[in-house]
Amino acid sequence: xxxxxxxxxxxxxxxxxxxxxxxxxxxxxxxxxxxxxxxxxxxxxxxxxxxxxxxxxxxxxxxxxxxxxxxxxxxxxxxxxxxxxxxxxxxxxxxxxxxx
Amino acid sequence: xxxxxxxxxxxxxxxxxxxxxxxxxxxxxxxxxxxxxxxxxxxxxxxxxxxxxxxxxxxxxxxxxxxxxxxxxxxxxxxxxxxxxxxxxxxxxxxxxxxxxxxxxxxxxxxxxxxxxxxxxxxxxxxxxxxxxxxxxxxxxxxxxxxxxxxxxxxxxxxxxxxxxxxxxxxxxxxxxxxxxxxxxxxxxxxxxxxxxxxxxxxxxxxxxxxxxxxxxxxxxxxxxxxxxxxxxxxxxxxxxxxxxxxxxxxxxxxxxxxxxxxxxxxxxxxxxxxxxxxxxxxxxxxxxxxxxxxxxxxxxxxxxxxxxxxxxxxxxxxxx
Numbered sequence: 001x002x003x004x005x006x007x008x009x010x011x012x013x014x015x016x017x018x019x020x021x022x023x024x025x026x027x028x029x030x031x032x033x034x035x036x037x038x039x040x041x042x043x044x045x046x047x048x049x050x051x052x053x054x055x056x057x058x059x060x061x062x063x064x065x066x067x068x069x070x071x072x073x074x075x076x077x078x079x080x081x082x083x084x085x086x087x088x089x090x091x092x093x094x095x096x097x098x099x100x
Numbered sequence: 101x102x103x104x105x106x107x108x109x110x111x112x113x114x115x116x117x118x119x120x121x122x123x124x125x126x127x128x129x130x131x132x133x134x135x136x137x138x139x140x141x142x143x144x145x146x147x148x149x150x151x152x153x154x155x156x157x158x159x160x161x162x163x164x165x166x167x168x169x170x171x172x173x174x175x176x177x178x179x180x181x182x183x184x185x186x187x188x189x190x191x192x193x194x195x196x197x198x199x200x201x202x203x204x205x206x207x208x209x210x211x212x213x214x215x216x217x218x219x220x221x222x223x224x225x226x227x228x229x230x231x232x233x234x235x236x237x238x239x240x241x242x243x244x245x246x247x248x249x250x251x252x253x254x255x256x257x258x259x260x261x262x263x264x265x266x267x268x269x270x271x272x273x274x275x276x277x278x279x280x281x282x283x284x285x286x287x288x289x290x291x292x293x294x295x296x297x298x299x300x301x302x303x304x305x306x307x308x309x310x311x312x313x314x315x316x317x318x319x320x321x322x323x324x325x326x327x328x329x330x331x332x333x334x335x336x337x338x339x340x341x342x343x344x345x346x347x348x349x350x351x352x353x354x355x356x357x358x359x360x361x362x363x364x365x366x367x368x369x370x371x372x373x374x375x376x377x378x379x380x381x382x383x384x385x386x387x388x389x390x391x392x393x394x395x396x397x398x399x400x401x402x403x404x405x406x407x408x409x410x411x412x413x414x415x416x417x418x419x420x421x
Contacts, residue, residue: 006106043143058155058320069167076171080178
């Protein structure tokens with residue numbers, strides 16, 4: 001059973017690679033941010049699997065903290081970074097980056 | 101055998117991923133992308149600490165590295181961009197960053213020398229050192245807590261934690277001494293969904309902080325982790341535009357900021373007078389004293405981190421509110 005949990009964790013780690021492609025390609029900041037949020041969710045899943053595999057209940061606390069704080073990063077993005085991006089879309093430097 | 105194999109694959113993938121992410125987030129020219137890569141780095145780093153069987157560090161990394169730092173960097177970037185669009189010439193020239201070639205080579209040589217030195221030191225270590233874990237285990241009974249990490253941080257080497265608290269306070273003083281910041285325009289009320297989310301999340305965050313503080317006595321947790329979760333609640337409230345009243349920002353905030361370090365110093369003086377040694381707790385009261393220290397430290401850490409998020413001193417608060 002331990003092998004099964006670890007193999008699942010390994011698979012989830014591999015899916016992070018797929019998400020990394022989205023972070024690198026973009027094209028907008030929201031794509032990158034959502035990929036980071038997905039990473040957070042995946043990390044929570046990996047932690048729960050590792051907690052089950054190793055029998056260390058403290059890892060569930062780590063997963064809990066991850067889950068709670070990922071929301072704060074998302075709010076920081078929506079409230080501060082994203083409105084700015086939208087306003088600046090008229091400006092040449094921003095549009096240049098968005099067209100990938 | 102299969103388990104070892106899968107674990108080995110997991111660990112090597114994790115290690116390679118960490119190196120790659122670190123390189124990418126440093127080398128990337130798009131600052132926002134670098135922040136996202138840094139958040140991903142924090143996540144993998146926490147997993148690495150878990151694999152190294154250091155859940156205490158993983159918890160701290162999860163709370164500070166992946167959670168708060170991401171939000172802090174993102175808000176810093178947003179402010180930087182708003183300064184740039186306002187046409188601040190000084191910032192623009194700094195951003196272009198004229199690279200000085202000789203300096204780069206000097207840095208490269210210095211860093212290589214340091215890496216060689218560190219490598220040599222690590223190689224010259226004896227292969228098996230007992231470390232201090234047995235010494236900690238034998239004295240754990242007298243520490244008042246059953247989690248060895250908390251016992252070391254708050255009892256055996258309490259002065260380390262005291263100095264860490266002072267470092268945090270100094271960091272805030274450094275930020276404050278840079279002067280006031282441009283207040284963010286938060287005239288528009290937060291959207292309904294965000295408001296509802298905050299109402300749900302803030303009590304959860306406070307509850308989790310209290311839980312982490314309490315659980316620190318016998319399992320991974322403690323003042324720093326709890327404090328940063330508490331700070332996340334403050335950051336969330338600041339983000340949706342719930343700024344504390346100006347009256348609270350003056351004296352009450354400062355009192356909370358120094359509460360932790362001051363309690364620690366007071367405790368150090370009292371133990372020195374009674375027990376004859378710095379931060380040497382009588383074993384029968386150690387548990388309660390550690391809880392008191394951790395509670396005050398948590399409040400101070402939470403307030404300090406939230407105040408760091410707010411940035412410089414708000415001269416503008418008077419006309420703002």
